[in-house]
Amino acid sequence: MNDVKSRYNVIKYKDYLYIIQESITDIHPVYKNSPLNLYLLLGSQKALLIDTGCRIEPLKSIVDKLIGEKELMVLNTHAHWDHVLGNMDFKEVFIHANDSHVISKPYNVSFLKDSPYDTIKTHEKFNFLIPPAKKIRILQDGDTFNLGDLIVRVIHAPGHSPGSICLYTNKNELFTGDVAYYGEHFLPKREDFPIVLNTLEKLIKICTANEKFSLFPSHTKTPCDRELLMALKEGIEKIDNLWDARKRHAFFPAYEIKDDKFTYYISLF
Numbered sequence: 001m002n003d004v005k006s007r008y009n010v011i012k013y014k015d016y017l018y019i020i021q022e023s024i025t026d027i028h029p030v031y032k033n034s035p036l037n038l039y040l041l042l043g044s045q046k047a048l049l050i051d052t053g054c055r056i057e058p059l060k061s062i063v064d065k066l067i068g069e070k071e072l073m074v075l076n077t078h079a080h081w082d083h084v085l086g087n088m089d090f091k092e093v094f095i096h097a098n099d100s101h102v103i104s105k106p107y108n109v110s111f112l113k114d115s116p117y118d119t120i121k122t123h124e125k126f127n128f129l130i131p132p133a134k135k136i137r138i139l140q141d142g143d144t145f146n147l148g149d150l151i152v153r154v155i156h157a158p159g160h161s162p163g164s165i166c167l168y169t170n171k172n173e174l175f176t177g178d179v180a181y182y183g184e185h186f187l188p189k190r191e192d193f194p195i196v197l198n199t200l201e202k203l204i205k206i207c208t209a210n211e212k213f214s215l216f217p218s219h220t221k222t223p224c225d226r227e228l229l230m231a232l233k234e235g236i237e238k239i240d241n242l243w244d245a246r247k248r249h250a251f252f253p254a255y256e257i258k259d260d261k262f263t264y265y266i267s268l269f
């Protein structure tokens with residue numbers, strides 16, 4: 001019965017912290033930021049799932065096994081497709097107001113149609129219109145989730161998207177979503193870089209106040225340390241110097257610029 005190997009790679013990182021990894025590259029080769037990291041926090045009373053992923057296969061049964069009888073809360077770090085397509089399996093999902101309109105209706109993923117991989121059949125079944133969560137709940141900066149012995153606080157971290165959030169716990173974890181990771185970065189248009197830099201500055205301050213924080217990004221290597229935030233901020237500050245070397249990306253509506261640490265996709269709009 002149970003011979004089919006799950007596409008999710010589940011890592012018990014701490015007693016109360018699971019990393020659930022999925023390969024975004026298995027959906028479409030243009031996406032290089034694999035693995036995608038979803039996180040599950042288990043407090044003494046409640047559990048919190050951070051993002052619901054690409055949903056090549058349903059996630060809920062895996063989460064249900066890990067949480068046992070605990071009540072589950074689900075949130076999205078932001079509304080990009082690779083973080084939210086599993087929302088349909090859960091009765092309610094929390095998100096920041098600035099991104100909520102994206103996940104309140106079926107998600108149109110027809111841009112994935114030309115994928116050469118069979119994995120896309122899951123989304124084809126829904127005609128590339130992926131149903132939303134049954135109910136959306138709004139988060140704001142400073143909100144807390146009390147899981148019992150584990151407290152999780154929301155930081156509004158706009159830039160990557162207007163409603164991006166990061167989360168930190170009373171046990172020294174900082175979940176950065178897509179605000180910071182090692183890999184290919186999706187940035188807003190150049191005029192909005194100050195928003196991104198303000199957010200990175202805010203996170204650097206939080207990590208400077210508590211040097212014990214480990215960073216848990218939504219893509220590629222996890223965990224990381226705060227050097228990631230410094231390197232990314234410095235890289236984005238220097239994009240102006242590389243501006244003339246930008247190329248128009250063939251798939252994303254973005255300019256592409258590389259430095260020695262990161263690739264940046266800078267939105268045209």
Ligand SMILES: [Zn+2]
Nearest residue numbers: 078080160178
């Ligand atoms: Zn994103």
